[in-house]
Amino acid sequence: MYEIVTKRELAANIYLIEVAAEDVAKKAKPGQFVILRLNEKGERVPLTIAGLDLENGTVAVAFHAVGRSTKKLAKMKEGDSIHDLVGPLGNPTEIAKFGRILCVAGGVWCAPLRFIVQALRDKGNEIVIVAAGRTKDTLVFEKELKELSDEFYVATDDGSKGHKGLDFLKDLLKTQKFDHAMAMGQVVLLQTVTEITRAHNLKTMVTLASIMVDGMGMCGACRVTVAGETKFACMDGPEFDGHQVDFEELIRRQRVYLPEERMASMLYEKLGGMKRG
Amino acid sequence: MDREKRKHETPMAKQDVLERIHNFYEVALGYTEEQAMREAQRCLQCPNPHCVEGCPVEIDIPAFIKEIKEGNFLAASVKLKEKNSLPAICGRVCPQENQCQVLCVLGKMGDPVAIGRLERFAADYERMKGVTVPPKQESSVTGRVAVVGSGPAGLTAAADLVKLGYEVVMFEALHAAGGVLMYGIPEFRMPKKVVQAEVDYIRKLGVEVKTNYMIGRIYTIDELFESGFDAVFVGSGAGLPRFMRVPGENLGGVYSANEFLIRVNLMKAYLFPEYDTPIRLGKKVAVIGGGNVAMDSARSALRLGAEEVLIVYRRSKEELPARHEEVENAEAEGIKFMFLTNPVRFLGDESGWVKGIECIKMRLGEPDDSGRRRPLPIEGSEFIMDVDTVVIAIGQTPNPIIQRTTKGLETTRWGTIVAKDETGQTTKKGVYAGGDVVSGAATVISAMGAGKRAARSIHEYIMSKKGA
Numbered sequence: 001m002y003e004i005v006t007k008r009e010l011a012a013n014i015y016l017i018e019v020a021a022e023d024v025a026k027k028a029k030p031g032q033f034v035i036l037r038l039n040e041k042g043e044r045v046p047l048t049i050a051g052l053d054l055e056n057g058t059v060a061v062a063f064h065a066v067g068r069s070t071k072k073l074a075k076m077k078e079g080d081s082i083h084d085l086v087g088p089l090g091n092p093t094e095i096a097k098f099g100r101i102l103c104v105a106g107g108v109w110c111a112p113l114r115f116i117v118q119a120l121r122d123k124g125n126e127i128v129i130v131a132a133g134r135t136k137d138t139l140v141f142e143k144e145l146k147e148l149s150d151e152f153y154v155a156t157d158d159g160s161k162g163h164k165g166l167d168f169l170k171d172l173l174k175t176q177k178f179d180h181a182m183a184m185g186q187v188v189l190l191q192t193v194t195e196i197t198r199a200h201n202l203k204t205m206v207t208l209a210s211i212m213v214d215g216m217g218m219c220g221a222c223r224v225t226v227a228g229e230t231k232f233a234c235m236d237g238p239e240f241d242g243h244q245v246d247f248e249e250l251i252r253r254q255r256v257y258l259p260e261e262r263m264a265s266m267l268y269e270k271l272g273g274m275k276r277g
Numbered sequence: 278m279d280r281e282k283r284k285h286e287t288p289m290a291k292q293d294v295l296e297r298i299h300n301f302y303e304v305a306l307g308y309t310e311e312q313a314m315r316e317a318q319r320c321l322q323c324p325n326p327h328c329v330e331g332c333p334v335e336i337d338i339p340a341f342i343k344e345i346k347e348g349n350f351l352a353a354s355v356k357l358k359e360k361n362s363l364p365a366i367c368g369r370v371c372p373q374e375n376q377c378q379v380l381c382v383l384g385k386m387g388d389p390v391a392i393g394r395l396e397r398f399a400a401d402y403e404r405m406k407g408v409t410v411p412p413k414q415e416s417s418v419t420g421r422v423a424v425v426g427s428g429p430a431g432l433t434a435a436a437d438l439v440k441l442g443y444e445v446v447m448f449e450a451l452h453a454a455g456g457v458l459m460y461g462i463p464e465f466r467m468p469k470k471v472v473q474a475e476v477d478y479i480r481k482l483g484v485e486v487k488t489n490y491m492i493g494r495i496y497t498i499d500e501l502f503e504s505g506f507d508a509v510f511v512g513s514g515a516g517l518p519r520f521m522r523v524p525g526e527n528l529g530g531v532y533s534a535n536e537f538l539i540r541v542n543l544m545k546a547y548l549f550p551e552y553d554t555p556i557r558l559g560k561k562v563a564v565i566g567g568g569n570v571a572m573d574s575a576r577s578a579l580r581l582g583a584e585e586v587l588i589v590y591r592r593s594k595e596e597l598p599a600r601h602e603e604v605e606n607a608e609a610e611g612i613k614f615m616f617l618t619n620p621v622r623f624l625g626d627e628s629g630w631v632k633g634i635e636c637i638k639m640r641l642g643e644p645d646d647s648g649r650r651r652p653l654p655i656e657g658s659e660f661i662m663d664v665d666t667v668v669i670a671i672g673q674t675p676n677p678i679i680q681r682t683t684k685g686l687e688t689t690r691w692g693t694i695v696a697k698d699e700t701g702q703t704t705k706k707g708v709y710a711g712g713d714v715v716s717g718a719a720t721v722i723s724a725m726g727a728g729k730r731a732a733r734s735i736h737e738y739i740m741s742k743k744g745a
């Protein structure tokens with residue numbers, strides 16, 4: 001059992017929790033993820049590590065309550081326990097001195113990005129951050145990211161704050177030279193960013209959140225095509241060179257369980273929302 | 278072995294076919310006391326028993342059968358456990374027809390004693406009565422051993438080492454211990470409560486079982502040594518699914534057998550939405566392959582409500598590597614077999630879901646390394662078959678993470694760890710390995726045998742190290 005030590009709502013339906021998992025906290029690195037299982041009947045939910053507290057032995061993750069499991073997690077309180085937590089999984093982000101780095105993250109993904117950027121900054125990189133969201137209400141950690149960056153931009157799909165959409169990146173790339181880029185978020189965001197950076201031959205690492213079951217290389221549910229080859233996102237990734245990724249396939253594979261997810265979510269709202277478990 | 282020849286063997290009751298294809302309860306119901314005693318009567322108690330030679334862990338078969346014959350069921354179980362710490366499991370899944378029973382004198386006439394069923398009976402009897410845990414032996418040995426993986430190899434090594442007096446910590450990456458017995462073999466063939474009883478037993482013996490620890494990610498093998506372990510046993514199995522590498526393999530509805538079985542068994546997708554994990558299945562399911570994994574996938578698909586389930590195998594019926602009993606069960610349940618056929622690509626619909634397979638007919642050529650006749654494609658025989666779900670069950674190779682993260686641990690080009698057969702000793706000092714991670718996908722009993730031999734040599738290794 002893994003206790004939820006702190007819980008904070010970062011934005012509507014977006015939460016940050018710190019979970020007691022001392023052994024994991026000691027070994028985890030930015031860019032890696034954990035898998036949670038809320039209770040004995042729970043599914044395995046992958047979430048990216050958004051921070052570590054070595055003193056208290058906790059691992060932070062941020063999540064957007066979008067479906068049954070994450071809504072259940074959102075209902076849990078400080079002091080409640082999560083049945084299983086395994087990690088760290090996946091490969092860490094490459095933390096090196098690149099030079100000037102463009103970092104784009106959407107919504108909840110700003111939380112793990114913050115953790116990664118802290119490490120990249122310590123290596124002496126110059127950091128340009130774009131925090132993106134559907135609307136201004138899905139932006140998180142704006143202040144913190146701004147402080148960590150040399151330049152900071154906000155972009156929303158509906159234009160409710162900052163730039164409208166990511167088109168402004170085209171101009172940014174014309175006027176500034178970057179040595180490295182990374183993007184985390186919904187697949188459309190990854191696609192948009194990589195299309196823009198491709199024109200400038202700017203290597204862009206993207207985090208692929210394909211559907212996972214075990215997260216340890218045993219099922220192949222997470223397989224993605226990168227440079228024409230099948231890769232397992234959990235073992236070979238989750239970060240890949242965005243210019244080599246078959247995003248269309250990834251989108252199709254992410255949608256496979258949509259009907260079941262809708263049904264589970266509906267059932268949960270109707271029947272289980274009040275009860276635990 | 279033909280059914281007709283087995284006229285003296287005591288049949289074992291099974292759940293009725295029409296019922297069982299709609300549920301996940303165990304198919305084989307096991308012997309009653311009377312049936313077990315009757316079957317035990319048939320054993321000739323050979324003074325020079327051949328059956329024992331066929332048993333990879335050398336169970337004293339006539340001796341345990343004699344106890345059953347005389348109604349001493351608990352004594353039978355004790356006899357079994359002298360050599361085999363997991364009889365309830367082996368009685369259910371061992372390929373007895375190729376091991377002990379094929380050498381049984383009565384077996385020469387095609388009607389061997391049902392040794393596996395008797396083994397299962399004795400073990401189940403003991404479990405029902407409540408297993409007694411032997412008191413911890415006074416022991417002068419000291420030392421800590423890490424066991425990586427909780428499948429049959431790891432469970433056996435851990436049990437033997439803890440009995441010798443070592444402090445044993447078993448690390449399992451998944452949230453449940455038991456290896457393939459938990460995540461792969463379905464409930465209807467290997468009830469999870471039977472596996473959990475075995476894991477509990479190991480815990481009660483004093484083994485510390487740590488689930489949710491993936492070695493290679495959280496600790497490397499070297500870090501285990503640094504933290505004070507004297508030796509490490511690696512029994513991480515062969516869990517990496519093989520794909521066919523043909524076009525269309527990443528379509529929706531194309532599963533590796535591991536994904537399919539993990540969703541169904543470990544995550545209990547057959548109880549969705551009570552359990553959270555779903556499994557999406559169409560009406561017509563094709564399972565590619567001919568081993569136990571293929572049979573288990575096909576029979577699971579049927580129970581999940583598929584209208585038609587086909588096994589597509591590139592060789593002929595003779596070469597099917599699955600246990601005979603499971604092939605018979607699959608046939609009885611209405612699974613269809615398509616032999617001498619191999620997929621060349623998968624076809625998808627507009628949404629990216631699989632809608633068909635292009636197959637090619639095969640013929641058998643000369644025997645290959647495995648001694649089985651090599652399948653060869655018949656040019657121009659391609660045809661298209663409509664299906665809406667595919668499960669690829671063409672084999673697994675070892676999980677690679679430990680091999681990748683351990684310096685000095687030699688591996689073969691198949692990704693298996695190089696280890697001496699008699700001792701399990703690897704090329705790295707203090708590291709022993711056994712089971713599927715060394716042999717490639719094999720059997721429960723061979724993994725147990727390897728765990729046993731490794732435990733013995735780890736004991737010798739630590740004794741000589743401490744003695745020096």
Ligand SMILES: Cc1cc2nc3c(=O)[nH]c(=O)nc-3n(C[C@H](O)[C@H](O)[C@H](O)COP(=O)(O)OP(=O)(O)OC[C@H]3O[C@@H](n4cnc5c(N)ncnc54)[C@H](O)[C@@H]3O)c2cc1C
Binds near residue numbers: 062068
């Ligand atoms: C390596 C990895 C790291 C991740 N890190 C985070 C994280 O830090 N924070 C976070 O909020 N989420 C993260 N995710 C996604 C998260 O795991 C899913 O949102 C979660 O499993 C949804 O479960 P659910 O039952 O609540 O929703 P479901 O009912 O399963 O899904 C609800 C909606 O989310 C979509 N969805 C489901 N799974 C995914 C997925 N893997 N990627 C994209 N969309 C998905 C569905 O299509 C559906 O529209 C990560 C996923 C992976 C694979």
Ligand SMILES: Cc1cc2nc3c(=O)[nH]c(=O)nc-3n(C[C@H](O)[C@H](O)[C@H](O)COP(=O)(O)OP(=O)(O)OC[C@H]3O[C@@H](n4cnc5c(N)ncnc54)[C@H](O)[C@@H]3O)c2cc1C
Binds near residue numbers: 425455538
């Ligand atoms: C569907 C199916 C049906 C089968 N049917 C039969 C049958 O009827 N009869 C028979 O004899 N055999 C059968 N087999 C084969 C048999 O199950 C295996 O040969 C046997 O389980 C191998 O045992 P093992 O201990 O080597 O590995 P496994 O049982 O594979 O156990 C290895 C364990 O190690 C864990 N692990 C892996 N990597 C790590 C890591 N880095 N850190 C921590 N833990 C790790 C895994 O999660 C797993 O739990 C079947 C196999 C399958 C898949």
Ligand code: FES
Binds near residue numbers: 212214216217221234
């Ligand atoms: S999630 Fe199972 S292999 Fe990656």
